[in-house]
Amino acid sequence: PKTRLLVLNSPSNPTGGVVPPDEFERILAICKKHNVWLMGDECYSHFTYEPHKPYSIASAAGSKENVIIIGSVSKTFAMTGWRIGYTLGPEALIQALIKLQSQSTSNATSIAQYAALEAMRGPMETVPVMLAEYAKRRKRIVEGLRAIPGVTCEWPGGAFYAFPNISAHLSSAPGKPALAKTCTEISKMLLEKVQVAVVPGEAFGAPGYLRLSYATSIERIDEGLRRLKRFFSRAEAAS
Structure with a gap:
């Protein structure tokens, strides 16, 4: 009853396990029923092997209210040393996170941020x-x-x-x-x-x-x- 956040890392570090979309959506329904945030850790989402496919719980119907997505350019774009990650979620939550994060770190360099934007906007070939x-x-x-x-x-x-x-x-x-x-x-x-x-x-x-x-x-x-x-x-x- 005290749970406020459930984190699902799929594909998983360390096992490489992948949560199927239907199971992800069942978990989302349980989280919504109990007013629990669901955080999808998608750092490895582009590295899935057949028969699995990349999947984001943010694409599920009704997910916007209590889903948070976190990701990184370290894996998908092999930019480990650039130290850039990102969070997607409801605006009010993101604004609160910005207040916390801006007082906790000195922030990533502008060079790294522009490089990450270029990578994500690029063709991904x-x-x-x-x-x-x-x-x-x-x-x-x-x-x-x-x-x-x-x-x-x-x-x-x-x-x-x-x-x-x-x-x-x-x-x-x-x-x-x-x-x-x-x-x-x-x-x-x-x-x-x-x-x-x-x-x-x-x-x-x-x-x-x-x-x-x-x-x-x-x-x-x-x-x-x-x-x-x-x-x-x-x-x-x-x-």
């Missing part, structure tokens, strides 16, 4: 090219992770993260001691032993998982997979 490349990397990393002993991985529906389950390496079995107690420990071991950087699932409230980004070259993905396979295969052999 580079976006499908980027998406096609991400799709290739997605296939490579998921198939590679699934080939590693004790690792499972679902296909991400969007964004550019794989979220493999490594819980088999955290549980003990007869004659097979656990590799570690937490994914945080395994993340440190991966960094120290094979120089692979991952984010432990505990950082997202999801123990048993690791987050890997495939926003890098195929060559680096392949090398990372080789190192991961070597690490986990040796762990299997040692047990």
Whole structure:
């Protein structure tokens, strides 16, 4: 009863999960019934893989009164270092946010703001090219992770993260001691032993998982997979 805002990140960081439009609209109906704001985090909205399509809850009928959309140019236009984001919502809410934000930060530079406007007003012809490349990397990393002993991985529906389950390496079995107690420990071991950087699932409230980004070259993905396979295969052999 005290809930005032629900945030939905779709496609999701860290899982790559995508909320289907019909489910989004059911959630919106519940939010409206209970007078709860619904915030759609659309930072990865243009990076969705078949059969999913980009979708904004702001396009649903009756969404204008209690929907807030947040986005960024960091992902869609590869402008990470420019630090530009945006918010869409009812005018009264936006005016209140401006009062708060203007007293909290020194604001983005005018150069970055004009660059972001140019990117958003442009033809966006580079976006499908980027998406096609991400799709290739997605296939490579998921198939590679699934080939590693004790690792499972679902296909991400969007964004550019794989979220493999490594819980088999955290549980003990007869004659097979656990590799570690937490994914945080395994993340440190991966960094120290094979120089692979991952984010432990505990950082997202999801123990048993690791987050890997495939926003890098195929060559680096392949090398990372080789190192991961070597690490986990040796762990299997040692047990």
